[in-house]
Amino acid sequence: MTYAVAFRLERGLVFAADTRTNAGVDNIAQYKKLQLWRQPGDRVFVLLSAGNLAATQAVVSLINEHLSQETDEEVTTLFTAPNMYRAARVVGDAVREARSIDGAALEASKLGFNTNFIFGGQIKGERPRLFQIYPEGNFIEATDDTPFFQIGEHKYGKPILDRVARSDMRLGQAAKLMLLSFDSTLRSNLSVGMPIDIVIYERDTFDVTREKRISADDEYFRNLSNAWSDALRQAFAKIEEFDV
Amino acid sequence: MTYAVAFRLERGLVFAADTRTNAGVDNIAQYKKLQLWRQPGDRVFVLLSAGNLAATQAVVSLINEHLSQETDEEVTTLFTAPNMYRAARVVGDAVREARSIDGAALEASKLGFNTNFIFGGQIKGERPRLFQIYPEGNFIEATDDTPFFQIGEHKYGKPILDRVARSDMRLGQAAKLMLLSFDSTLRSNLSVGMPIDIVIYERDTFDVTREKRISADDEYFRNLSNAWSDALRQAFAKIEEFDV
Numbered sequence: 001m002t003y004a005v006a007f008r009l010e011r012g013l014v015f016a017a018d019t020r021t022n023a024g025v026d027n028i029a030q031y032k033k034l035q036l037w038r039q040p041g042d043r044v045f046v047l048l049s050a051g052n053l054a055a056t057q058a059v060v061s062l063i064n065e066h067l068s069q070e071t072d073e074e075v076t077t078l079f080t081a082p083n084m085y086r087a088a089r090v091v092g093d094a095v096r097e098a099r100s101i102d103g104a105a106l107e108a109s110k111l112g113f114n115t116n117f118i119f120g121g122q123i124k125g126e127r128p129r130l131f132q133i134y135p136e137g138n139f140i141e142a143t144d145d146t147p148f149f150q151i152g153e154h155k156y157g158k159p160i161l162d163r164v165a166r167s168d169m170r171l172g173q174a175a176k177l178m179l180l181s182f183d184s185t186l187r188s189n190l191s192v193g194m195p196i197d198i199v200i201y202e203r204d205t206f207d208v209t210r211e212k213r214i215s216a217d218d219e220y221f222r223n224l225s226n227a228w229s230d231a232l233r234q235a236f237a238k239i240e241e242f243d244v
Numbered sequence: 245m246t247y248a249v250a251f252r253l254e255r256g257l258v259f260a261a262d263t264r265t266n267a268g269v270d271n272i273a274q275y276k277k278l279q280l281w282r283q284p285g286d287r288v289f290v291l292l293s294a295g296n297l298a299a300t301q302a303v304v305s306l307i308n309e310h311l312s313q314e315t316d317e318e319v320t321t322l323f324t325a326p327n328m329y330r331a332a333r334v335v336g337d338a339v340r341e342a343r344s345i346d347g348a349a350l351e352a353s354k355l356g357f358n359t360n361f362i363f364g365g366q367i368k369g370e371r372p373r374l375f376q377i378y379p380e381g382n383f384i385e386a387t388d389d390t391p392f393f394q395i396g397e398h399k400y401g402k403p404i405l406d407r408v409a410r411s412d413m414r415l416g417q418a419a420k421l422m423l424l425s426f427d428s429t430l431r432s433n434l435s436v437g438m439p440i441d442i443v444i445y446e447r448d449t450f451d452v453t454r455e456k457r458i459s460a461d462d463e464y465f466r467n468l469s470n471a472w473s474d475a476l477r478q479a480f481a482k483i484e485e486f487d488v
Contacts, residue, residue, distance in 0.1 A: 155399035159428035163473060164480055172485035179486060184403035200488065212488040220486065227483050229407060235475030236408055239468055241416035242423060244444065244456040 001191035002033055002050035002152035005181060006118045007174045008130035008142040009167050012203040013120045014174045016182065017048045020193030034197040035060055037067075037078050040207040043123045045078055045087060046199055050152035051115030051135070052106070058098040059115065063091065084121060084129035091119050092137035099135070116151040121201070128203055156188045157181030171200050176224065179214070183225045245435035246277055246294035246396035249425060250362045251418045252374035252386040253411050256447040257364045258418045260426065261292045264437030278441040279304055281322050284451040287367045289322055289331060290443055294396035295359030295379070296350070302342040303359065307335065328365060328373035335363050336381035343379070360395040365445070372447055400432045401425030415444050420468065423458070427469045
């Protein structure tokens with residue numbers, strides 16, 4: 001399983017994904033589920049993935065293959081897409097291509113082609129945009145009403161997002177909120193594991209300079225986790241007991 | 245969907261269940277998912293149900309049918325079970341009986357026989373005990389290590405339980421905690437709906453006097469929900485922002 005979440009804010013985008021993969025509880029491993037592409041000064045893309053690791057890796061490989069192919073054909077790639085909508089279609093097309101390769105075999109063994117993506121970034125001339133891409137290759141875009149997307153094991157960490165998330169948050173506030181959402185998920189589900197990869201993209205910078213891998217012994221994360229636990233316990237103690 | 249949760253504490257048992265059922269989002273209704281049986285002075289049982297409503301109602305009907313049948317056969321019922329383990333087997337047997345009646349037809353239409361129960365109570369001579377009964381009719385029992393069970397849409401409301409639940413809590417504290425867990429679930433999932441039925445059973449009383457249906461305009465619940473939201477926002481604001 002996986003937990004990944006991304007915010008689309010007025011000030012930019014924030015992405016975070018865990019790194020645990022598992023095939024059964026007795027076969028766990030660590031993989032980066034956050035991919036970054038950039039042409040500094042012109043465009044930046046981040047892709048978060050959840051689901052079957054073979055399928056998500058195939059999608060990334062296909063995207064990269066198209067990027068590196070020198071061809072006279074006019075094939076749109078991440079680096080030639082004129083806007084984020086077309087860039088999201090490039091990812092969606094790669095999902096469909098991977099499905100056409102592996103889908104039948106996966107469905108024959110009842111696994112199914114099950115992979116979800118969050119894709120965001122900014123291309124010069126547009127504001128930053130954020131998409132959730134389905135296993136079918138189609139996608140939805142985040143708006144001010146719902147400024148975040150989650151994929152994978154999303155339920156444990158959703159209540160705190162539902163309460164606090166706003167599209168006018170500062171980027172550091174949103175990153176803090178995402179890490180709290182991770183903290184709740186990590187406590188309740190073993191299939192989501194540290195470290196967490198986090199990327200903060202500041203609007204109109206067209207480059208990524210704020211990127212970090214947060215490990216279990218990260219001081220900020222440990223303090224945040226402890227402070228949150230203490231605050232919740234104190235808040236709980238202050239509320240009147242139920243009586244009937 | 246459903247959300248139901250129960251605690252097994254040193255001081256007794258606390259049960260809560262929502263009342264929303266739905267067959268698709270365009271067909272919702274209200275049903276009580278908390279059943280109570282008692283022989284004051286001797287035994288008390290509470291059953292919470294989640295899953296296919298026809299199946300859970302069939303199980304309850306079968307339990308009641310056995311209770312009302314006058315027979316010379318030595319059939320164990322809830323009122324003749326010598327201990328809670330045997331009472332849980334009575335419920336498990338009713339689950340298997342319902343499955344033998346409806347299971348094949350449900351599986352033929354790909355719905356499956358999908359119903360989960362939490363069953364708890366106290367029989368004179370034992371301490372209060374709490375079980376989670378699976379669709380297969382087998383069950384597990386709560387211990388001090390994990391003093392609660394959840395069924396139905398359990399993920400949204402689990403982080404707060406994981407952080408705060410302890411088997412030495414007061415009953416009113418546990419009820420408060422369960423209602424906070426409901427509050428998080430109600431905000432994030434439309435298929436769980438008010439009112440909430442709650443039963444507090446005090447150890448060794450062998451009767452239930454503390455029982456309430458909590459509606460959306462219940463003053464205690466509204467205050468709890470608001471106080472919790474405020475406390476979370478304040479706690480969030482106090483934690484240092486993430487920076488990298």
